[in-house]
Amino acid sequence: MRKHLRRWLAGLLLVILIIPMSGCSLPGLAGSGDNTVRIAAQNTTEQQIMAYMIQGMISHYTDLDSTIINNLGSGNVSFNALKNGNADISSIRFYGTDLTTVLNEKFERDPATVKSTVTKAFEDRYHMTYFESYGFADTYAWMVKQSYAKKHHLENVSDLKKLAPTMKVGIDQIWQNRPGDGYPAFQKDYGFSFGTVYPMQLGLLYDALASDKMDAVLGYSTDGRVGSYNLKLLKDDKDFFPPYDGSPVATDAILKKHPELKPVINRMVGKISLKTMQQLNYQVDDQLQEPQTVAKAYLKQHHYFEGGN
């Protein structure tokens, strides 16, 4: 009889120990606790900087915990994380990209139309709130070295027209055959083509330009290497490349559960300019600083966007 009792007690103890473990988060980890906000970030520098900034803002203004789900492969992966309830906030999303990839709508150039279509569709179809932009737009931009620009008096993309037939240019692989705002449409709109075009991986473009292997490349306007190599961005004078304004997106569920989140995220709206983003990216990509370190320092320096600025 005693033996049986002991066995039962041991079993009971085990069950009592295990049940709370499966329910809540483990000590030391901000897992899936009830008060934890999960921020999804992709594997690019600016995504991670902004994710840490959101985290910094949340811990400064609220009592909520937050954790970052890092290194997601693409905009689609991070969107699905939100859709499936694995994450609550996506650190940066772009109207232009979401229109064609997530919503599968037809390409559209007018920024206002894109913005309203995407904002509405995210709310209606997926119950997610698209916030206003942080204030920077990530877009494709033609860039050249400062010396090259000075020598040929380059300011706008149209200025390339005369030089184009003899130029060697590097472009992002996916841009070459992209419908809507790809190379074919570019040739039609600007009315010229380049002598030799080298499609390559995005990260290699800047190095290729800096080491004079290319005359011009088509890169991302916010990339930190624009700053580190001191490249000249040419003005898109025909408004060919749609601006991809970067905005945070949050699920309606989390905003409803923690109403204090919305004003906190709104504080960041319009506060990060293209120049700022480039500088922050530069500190991470070139100055051996972690996105978290950079984000924290920036928030502190700007007093967590208290008041107006």
Next chain:
Amino acid sequence: MKDMGLFSQLIYYFTHNGMYVLNQFNLTFLVSIYGVLFGAIVGIPIGIWISQNRKLSPIIIGIANVIQTIPSLAMLSILMLGLGLGQNTVIATVFLYSLLPIIKNTYTGMLSVDPDVLDAGKGMGMTRFQVMKTIRIPLSLSVIIAGIRNALVLGIGITVIGSFIGSGGLGDIIVRGTNATNGGAIILAGALPTALMAIITDLVLSFIEKRLMPKTSSEN
């Protein structure tokens, strides 16, 4: 930045991001420890159980073996479908991988206990529970710890890969180093602490293992 040597870049990195690295170090360590802890909670009783029911042992160890053959990245992705992104999935993966070394070592430890000592215990009129508590478990403890040691070193490796499903940790630093221009120093900044963690846990547990080595065997 580029004209600094790799070593001074590394020093520079640590002075600027020390707290961050420390946090990621803790995170990696905790995730692997939790996975192995759950593995031990489940694995040790199973190991004891199959040592008492020898017929079951090929089936149980076979299942644990099959789990072990799945590549860790595949396992992470499979579990991700059910458990979603984040640390919990990585803990579950570490748990599954730690089952085999822990079950197998517990089983071997139990069977390698000297039958003479067991007979002596039985002769003294010990119950099965007493034999287990005072003879089998103490005598096989060092072998069980060796299993946990294997599991933990394996677990640290898996946790680093877990960075790909968003669990954070030192793996994040390594991945970021591969994306940055001249990221050599950043890769090292992630890889060195990882290696250090594996080596230190291995040394500590091997020390414990030696301390627990039974001194009651017939030779001395």
